[in-house]
Amino acid sequence: MACRIGELVLECRDPEAQARFWCEVLDFVVLDREADGSVEIGARDGFGGSQPTMILSPRDELENTTLRLHIDVNATDRDQDAELERLLALGARPADVGQTGRESWHVLADPEGNEFCLLKARIPPL
Template identity: 70%
Template sequence: MACRISELVLDCRDPQRLAEFWCEVLGFVVLGTEDDGSIEIGPPEGAGGLQPTLVLSPTADPKAGKLPLHIDVNATDRDQEAELRRLLALGARPADVGQTGEESWHCLADPEGNEFCLLRTRLD
């Protein structure tokens, strides 16, 4: 028997703001909140499925450099350029992590500067 990823935890200064951003990006909903201010978001059908949830955990520690792990996303109902425009309108911004400009993906940052990539392939 193998393991699977059930949750991704992201430390952040403003869990509410990032929950709103990532819910819009991923089509997620808030699944719960904890006394420490953490907010768990996930697919509307809830936790436990094949798609991991995202736990936004409050911290006062500043982000130090490029994240060692980042999220990749794919559009599901539009092409990459239309999805890029949507993500930028939601508050994402271009991020430079040393790419050459020849990549097939766009490197972006969420409102707190956490890098993520918008890949070219559209997923159904």
């Protein structure tokens, strides 16, 4: 028996805004809202389903340190260039983490500056 990733937790200043961004990026839906302001998003089959859910947890003060975990995403229905344009239109912005410019991926930041990568390979949709 092995473990599965059930949830990813991202501390953020504005969980609702982050939920809107990541729902559009990942084709997720809002699954739950907690009294503390946390928002859970995920695939339509919910927690324990086809993909891990994301908990966007409010935190007033965020440390300015390098994240030890980041998200890699792959386009499912378009090439990398078209997906890059879509993500930028949603509010992502290019991030510089010391790339050489020869990488096959793009490093981006979400609206609160959390870095993630858009990989070149397409993967089938769920």
